Amino acid sequence: MTFAFALAATNGAARAGTLLTAHGPIETPVFMPVGTAGTVKAMTADAVRATGAAIVLGNTYHLMLRPGAERVAALGGLHRFTDWPGPILTDSGGFQVMSLAKLRKIDADGVTFQSHIDGSRHRLTPARSIQIQHLLDATITMALDECTPFPATHEQARASLDLTTRWAALSPAAFVPRPGYGLFGIVQGSTYPDLRAGHAAALAAIGFDGYAIGGLAVGEGQPAMFAAIEATVPHLPADRPRYLMGVGTPDDLLGAVARGIDMFDCVIPTRGGRTARAFTSWGVANLRNARFAGDARPLDPGCRCPACTRHTRAYLHHLFRAGEMLGPMLLTWHNLTYYQDLMRGLRAAIVQRRLHAHIEAVRAGWAACGEIA
C-alpha cells in the first residue's frame, strides 16, 4: 500500500484525483470535517460516515494536552479511540499554539508554551510534533510550521517563513515511513506572491507526500486569499495533493477548487451547525430567524440528511429557540452533508469538464433566497 495520488481529470487548473492511504481511498477535491479533540463536534462517527466524509481531522495541540498522545497510543490510536477506521489527518499543533496557548515562546528549535486548559508547560519541536502524530496513528502527518500572523510586513513574513523552512527540512528525517502514511509540508508567505512562490519551491525541493497552504483565511479577505493560491500552486509538484488549511465558506471552496486545490478543512460547517447557521443549495440562513417559525418545508429539499428528510424548518427553528442539543446535532449533520455533496458535485463537474458552468449554477442557487456567503 503506497501513499499514492492519481489524477483522474483536470478542468483548467482544477483537478479530480484519488489519494490512496493505509486507511482507505480519498476522492478529491475533498472536504475534511474537523474533529479537534477526538470527535467531530455534535456528531457520532456513524453520523460523520453517513455524510459521506472520507477523512477527518484531529488536532495535535488539543490531543497532546488531553487525553495525551501516549494515552491515545495505549488505547490503540486515534482510529480506534474515536471509532473512525478511515483516514485521519492531524495538524502539527503550530496554528493552535499561536492561537490558543498561553505564554508561548518560539526559538529556532521549537516552541514552548503553557496549556490553555491547566497552565501546564509543554514543548513542541518538529520532531516531537511528528512523534505525537505517530502516537496518534495519523494517516497524514503535518510538519510543524509557524503560522505567520496577519497582517505581516514582507520582512516579518520572510523571517517567519524561514523558520518554517528550517523546521520543514528537519521533518522528513523524524517521520517514520509506513506504507500508506504520508507527511505534508506547509507553505507560508502571507499575502506576498514572491514569498509564496519561493516557499513552495523550497518545500518541493525538500520533498513531501503532499503540500498544504497555510496562513490564509486569517483576515486577508477572499481576493487576497485567491491571489496567494494562484502564486503558490504553479510551484507545487503537480503529482502531489494540495491542501488549503482552514478554508472555508462554500464560495471559498468553489474558487479554491477552480484554482487547483484538492483538500480542505474548516470549522465553518460544524461551528455553523451549533449556531443555527445553515448552508444550503438556496443560500445561507440563520434558523433562529422568526421567518422559519411556521415553515413546514424541509431545510434543503434536495438534501439527503435526516434534518432535511425527517423534519421541517419550523422544527429546527424550535430546537434552536428552545436551546435543545438536537438543533446543533441535526444542523451539523446537514451542514457537513451539504459540504460533502458540494465537493462531490465539483468533482463530477471536473471529470465532465464543465466546472465553470457548474460553479455558475451553484452560485445562482445561492442567490435564490438566502443570504449570500
Add this chain to the structure above:
Amino acid sequence: MTFAFALAATNGAARAGTLLTAHGPIETPVFMPVGTAGTVKAMTADAVRATGAAIVLGNTYHLMLRPGAERVAALGGLHRFTDWPGPILTDSGGFQVMSLAKLRKIDADGVTFQSHIDGSRHRLTPARSIQIQHLLDATITMALDECTPFPATHEQARASLDLTTRWAALSPAAFVPRPGYGLFGIVQGSTYPDLRAGHAAALAAIGFDGYAIGGLAVGEGQPAMFAAIEATVPHLPADRPRYLMGVGTPDDLLGAVARGIDMFDCVIPTRGGRTARAFTSWGVANLRNARFAGDARPLDPGCRCPACTRHTRAYLHHLFRAGEMLGPMLLTWHNLTYYQDLMRGLRAAIVQRRLHAHIEAVRAGWAACGEIA
C-alpha cells in the same frame, strides 16, 4: 383499533401486558423516555428507536408555551413534528405549572400562570389541557391534576386531592374519543394510605383508560413511595394500565414493577447522560472520575448501544472532561438502552414467573463495582 390493555402474565403483584394504541403496541412494563420540548434531549428520533423505546413523553406545559399547541397542530402534530410516529404520552401541565411557572394562581376551575420563558400569561383548565393534548395529537392524554407538594399535612393533601378529583370528573367529557387514543386520570394523596386508596377508588368510579400515580418521587424516599404504591394499586381496575409518574432510579423500577406498576417515565437516564452519570449492569458511576481515564474496557460489556460496542470508558471520560457534546449524546443513548433492557428483562422474568430471582440477580450485578443507586 381500540385502546386495549391485555395481560400476558402475572407474577405476584407484577404484570406483563400489551397496550394497543393508534400508534402501535406497547409491551409493559415499559419505560418512556422524556421528550419535554419535542425532543428526547441529545437524541435523534432514530437513536431513540434504536434503544428499543416504544413510547415517548411530551410536555403540555413546555409545548403550549413554545412552539405553541396550535402551531404543532398546523405542522401535522407532535408525531410528524418530532419524527416519532409511535405512541406519545403527554402530561397535563399540572406538574410543570407547579415547578416551573411564575406567579401561578390556582382556583377551582384551573390555574393561571406566567411563562418561565417570557413572562407571558396563560391559563390551564381541565378542558384546555385536554384540548392542547388533542392539538398535539397525544396518543395518551393525562387529565389535569394538582401535584400535591411534599410534605403536606393530611388536611392539605385532602384539599389538593379534592381539586384533582373535581378536575378529573370534568375530563372525560372534554376528551374527544378516537380509536386507539386514551385518557388517564392521576391519583394523588401524598403519603397517606387512606387518601391514596380513596382517590384511586374515586378515579376508578369516574372511569379512565389508565391510571397514573402522581405526587411521588418528590422527596418522600423510596420506602414511603413503595408504601403509597401498595396503598393505591389494589384500588385500581386490574384491567387497566398503571403509570407511576416521574420514577425513577433502576432500583425504584424493580420495586415498583414488583408492586404492580406497568408504565414509568423519568428524566434520570437522560439527565444522567448529560452529567456523566452512567447506569450499568455493574452499578452507577460518574464517568468524569479519574479512574476511567485509561480504562480500555467498554462501559457495559453486555450492552448493545454504540457507546458500549464502539468505544472505551476512557473515550467517554475524555469526552466529558473535554466538554464535548458527544459525551452526553453517547451516554444518554447508553442510559436509555440500559433502561429499556432493564424493563425487557423484568418483563421476560414476569412471563417466566421468576421475577424475584431476577431482581436479586440484577441487584447483585449492581453491587459488583459501581456506586449503589
